[in-house]
Amino acid sequence: MIRLGIVQFGPLLGKVKANIEMVNNLILSSPECDIYILPELANSGYRFKNKEEALKYSEEINDSEFLNALMSIANDRGAHIITGFCERAENKLYNSSVLIGPMGIMGSYRKLHLFMDEKDIFEPGDKGLPVFDTPVGKIGMLVCFDWMFPEAWRVLALKGAQIIAHPSNLVLPYCQSVIPSYALVNKCYIATANRIGKERDLHFTGQSVLASPKGELLLKGSEKQSMVLHETIDLSLTNDKYITPRNHLLDDRRTDVYGDLMMSEDD
Ligand code: ACM
Numbered sequence: 001m002i003r004l005g006i007v008q009f010g011p012l013l014g015k016v017k018a019n020i021e022m023v024n025n026l027i028l029s030s031p032e033c034d035i036y037i038l039p040e041l042a043n044s045g046y047r048f049k050n051k052e053e054a055l056k057y058s059e060e061i062n063d064s065e066f067l068n069a070l071m072s073i074a075n076d077r078g079a080h081i082i083t084g085f086c087e088r089a090e091n092k093l094y095n096s097s098v099l100i101g102p103m104g105i106m107g108s109y110r111k112l113h114l115f116m117d118e119k120d121i122f123e124p125g126d127k128g129l130p131v132f133d134t135p136v137g138k139i140g141m142l143v144c145f146d147w148m149f150p151e152a153w154r155v156l157a158l159k160g161a162q163i164i165a166h167p168s169n170l171v172l173p174y175c176q177s178v179i180p181s182y183a184l185v186n187k188c189y190i191a192t193a194n195r196i197g198k199e200r201d202l203h204f205t206g207q208s209v210l211a212s213p214k215g216e217l218l219l220k221g222s223e224k225q226s227m228v229l230h231e232t233i234d235l236s237l238t239n240d241k242y243i244t245p246r247n248h249l250l251d252d253r254r255t256d257v258y259g260d261l262m263m264s265e266d267d
Pocket residue numbers: 040114115143144145146168169170171172
C-alpha cells in the first residue's frame with residue numbers, strides 16, 4: 001500500500017520562487033505521502049506570450065532552482081515527486097514531466113501531443129513513453145492534452161505502468177470525467193494533477209482526480225482551491241488484467257486486426 005498525494009495549486013507565470021514556496025507550504029502542511037504529483041509547467045506557469053517569454057521562464061533539468069527544491073523535499077520526506085516542468089535543452093523547449101526520488105532525478109518524459117499555441121513554443125516530445133520501476137510502483141507519465149489519445153495510455157499499460165501520473169493545465173471541460181474510464185480499461189491508477197486559476201485569457205479547471213483500476217473516482221479536488229488530495233492505494237490491484245475470468249484486457253486485444261502499438265516502441 002502506498003500513499004499518493006495530488007498537489008493542486010495555481011503556479012504563477014515566471015515566478016519560480018513563489019511556485020516553490022506554494023508547493024513547499026502545501027506539502028509540509030499535509031499528511032506525509034510516498035508519492036506527490038504536481039501540475040503541468042509547475043515551475044513556470046503556462047500562458048506564455050511567445051517563445052521568448054517561455055525561454056526566459058524555462059530551466060534545464062540539471063540546473064533548476066525548482067527541481068532542486070523538490071529534490072530537497074523528496075529527500076527530507078523519503079518521497080517520490082512527479083512534476084510538470086518547462087524544460088530548456090540546447091535552446092529548445094519541451095513541456096516535460098520529471099520524476100524525482102529521494103536520491104535525486106530518476107527520469108523525465110516530454111509531452112507528445114501539444115495543445116493549441118504550445119505548438120508555437122515547444123518541440124513535440126522525443127523521449128517516447130517511458131515507464132520507471134520505482135520503490136513506489138511502476139510509473140508512467142503523460143502531460144495534459146496527451147489524455148485525448150487512448151494509444152498513449154495503452155502503451156504505458158502494455159509497458160507495465162501501475163500508476164500513470166498526469167500533470168495537467170486543463171482548460172477544456174472533458175478530461176476529468178474520462179479519466180476513470182481510462183483507468184478501468186487499462187486497470188491502473190491514474191492521477192491527474194490539474195492547476196487552478198486564471199492566466200491571461202485562460203481559465204484552468206482544477207478538480208484534480210485520482211481513479212482506481214476498477215474505474216472508481218477515488219479523489220476529486222475543488223475547482224478553485226489549492227489543496228493536497230491524498231489516498232492510500234493498493235498497487236497489487238493493477239497486476240490482474242482480467243476483467244472477467246475469460247477476458248484479459250491486454251491479451252485479448254485483436255492486434256491482427258488493428259496492429260500492435262508496441263511495434264513502434266523500442267522496448
Ligand atoms: C493542455 O494540454 N495544457 C490543455
